[in-house]
Every structure is written in C-alpha cells, then in structure tokens.
Amino acid sequence: MYALSEKGERIRAMFGSIAPRYDFLNRLLSLGIDRRWRRFAVGKIGVSGSGKVLDVATGTGDVALEIASQTAPSLEIVGIDFCKEMVDLGKVKVAGSRFAGRISLQVAPCEDIPFPDQTFDAATISFGIRNVVDRPAGLAEMHRVLKGGGRVVILEFSTPTLPVFKQLYHFYFLKVLPKIGGMFSRMSAYQYLPDSVLEFPSRDEFKGMMSQVGFQNVQHFDLTGGIATVYLGVKKAS
Template identity: 65%
Template sequence: MFNLSEKGRGIRDMFDAIAPRYDLLNRLLSLGIDRRWRRFAVGQLQIPNGGKVLDVATGTGDVALEIASRTPDSVTIVGEDFTQGMLVQGMEKIAKSPYRRRIALVNAPCEAMPHPSAIFDGVTIAFGIRNVVDRLEGLREMHRVLKPGGRAVILEFSNPKSRLFKSLYYFYFRRILPCVGGLLSKRSAYQYLPDSVLEFPDQQSFKALMGQAGFVNLRHHDLTCGIATVYVGEKG
C-alpha cells in the first residue's frame, strides 16, 4: 500500500476539487491547442496489433481516448490516476465513446503502479509528471511496466526560450490564467499550475532524469514555441 505524502494528498485533493470543470478550462485556457499537443504526443507511440498501452495521470481520459482512436481495435488501454474525482469524469466520457470496451480505469499513483512488470507496449503521461512528488520513482515505475523495446511518451509544459515570447507567456500564465481559473473553478489550483511549471526542470535536465530511471534513445520535441515539450524514451 502506497502512502501519499502530505504534498501528494494536497495535489490529489486539489484535482478532486477542479475535476468537474477541468476539461472546460483546459480548452478555454489553452485556446484548444492542448488537443493538438496530445495528438502529437500519441503519434510518437508505436503500438503493435493486440498491444497494451498505459496512460498515467489519465485525468478525464483525453489521452486514453486519443490512443484508442488511433490504434487498431485489438489494442487495449489502461488509464491510471490517483484522483478519484478525475476518474469519475473520465468514466462518463469513456462510457459515451465508441471505445468504452477498450479502456479500463485504475485508481493508483504513478510511484506505485499495481501492474506486473514488462506488460505494456507503450506508456504515456500528459501534464502529469510535473505533479508526481517523487518523479524519479514515478519514471522508474513507468520503465518497469514497459516491455523491452516499449516506448514512454511524456507531454509536459515547459518554458519558452524566446525572451519576447517568454515575457508574454509569463504574463498570461501568472496574471490572466489564475483569474480566469478562479472565476470558473478554484483559483489556488490555477495559481499552482504556473508555479509548478516554473519549477519544472529544463529539457536536458529532465531527459537526464529519464536516463537515470533507465530509459534510452532519449529525445524531445518542443511545441508551440516551447510552451510544451514531448519527451520520448525507450526501454532497452
């Protein structure tokens, strides 16, 4: 049994609170670009017929549904999240989709996955690794459950390198986003978002952490002027 830290419990409770409006605010605050980022991330997977994919921090199931829409019917997907409120929203979306028989949801943290080793052909996590308290342990768990040759794809916010774009981005992120989030949901959650992005490692440092967890053939793709980054690593 994995015991969440005080910080982990706080993050879980925060996402429970914002779950009902999570999808609405994602689309609104990203101007819909988050869908394009998820499509690009899922496109980095290589899943064989009859394969299995794990989507960690699945939230309301957006990535799990995207994977299902772009893989053969023989591929099954497991969506995992430690926040029950998010999974409730995800269950409703998946139940209304044509992929409901292919997607199963599990309530568990990234650092302690209830899956056997070497069972998945691909593992994804979108905008979730930033919220994992013990990131190295979370990455090690992702590596453990992958089959040899399997691929991990991680989508996360990052910090733009252009000075001008960075200043505009930070103004939006620090001033506008928390205000809009506060009007429609919980302001503290949308204050946490920019704070957590600003403290997240840069691309080279995060790839080094992935390497420490055992991943090889590491690479990254910056998206939309560096607002988001997709990291790809494989299990040797």
C-alpha cells in the same frame, strides 16, 4: 497501498476539487491547442496492431481516448490516476464513447503502478509528471512495467526559449490564467499550475532523470514555441 506524501495529498485534493470544470478550463485556457499537443504525443507511442498501452495520470481520459482513436481496435488501453474524482468522470466519458470496450480506468499513483513487470507495449503521461512528487520513482515505475523496446511518451508544459515569446507567456501564465481559472473554479488551483511549471526541471535535466532510471534514446520535441514539450524514451530491448 502506496501512501502519498503530505504534498501529494494536497495536490490530489486540489485536483479533486476542480475535477468538474477540468475539461472545460483546459480547452478555454489553452485556446484548444492542448488537443493538438495530445494528438502529437500519442502519435509517438509507436504501437501498431494489438498490444497494451498504459496512460498514467489519465485524468478524465482524454489521452486514453486519443490513443484509442489513433490505434487498431485490438489495442487495449489502461488509464490510471491518483485522483478518484477525475477517474470517476473519465469512466463516464469513456462509457459514452465508441471505445468503451477498449479502455479501462482505475485509481492508482504513478509511484506505485499496480501491474507486473513488462506488461505494456507503451506508456504515456500528459501534463501529469510535474504533479508527481517523487518523479524518479514515477519514471522508474513506468520503466518497470514496459516491455523491452517499449516507449514512454511524456507531454508536459515548458518554458518557451524565445525571449519575447517567453515574456508574453509568463504574463499570461502568471497574471491572466489564474484570474480566468478563478472565475470558474478554485483560483488557488490555477495559481498552482504556473508555479509547478516554473519549478519543473529544464529539458536537459529532465531527460537526464529519464536516462538515470534506464530509458535510452531520450529526446524531446518542443511544441508551439516551447509552451509544451514531448519527451520520448525507450526501454532497452530484452
């Protein structure tokens, strides 16, 4: 079994501690905009009809459910996450949905995806790649399990490019968000969030990382003034 680094274990434990409030705080702190970002990202997976899609860092299953809502009933969705507490909550959510028969969730890290080569027609990861300690390994694993011609769609927080908007964003992200998060959950977790976003590679650096593991036609789409970014890459057709 894959052994997380000390940093990875700390991150996993942090997410486990905030799991019960995770969905509520996502809606509150993003003013509900995160739903629109997920819909946009899922719209880029490019799978129609039957097939199999992997949702990495699935958390409580929001993206897996969104994939099911946008795709044919014959499409199967598999979600993995390194945090058992998140997966347990996701299983309850999925079981109570109309998509229960199409979605399965299990505990596994991005750096060690427990499926054979060329299993999936597409792969997604939303707000999770910045929490992957060994990002090149995680990206390489997603590339490995994709079929030739399959897409990876990555949704992640970004730093806005417009100066005035960037200043307002940093004030909210660094000063306001941790305090609101701390009212309902662990403040340290919501101090980690802005720190992890600010430490994340630039758009061009991250696209370069995707290209280095084999993804082609790598591009990005900024959302809501650059607060979030969707990255898209394609595995070379066999």
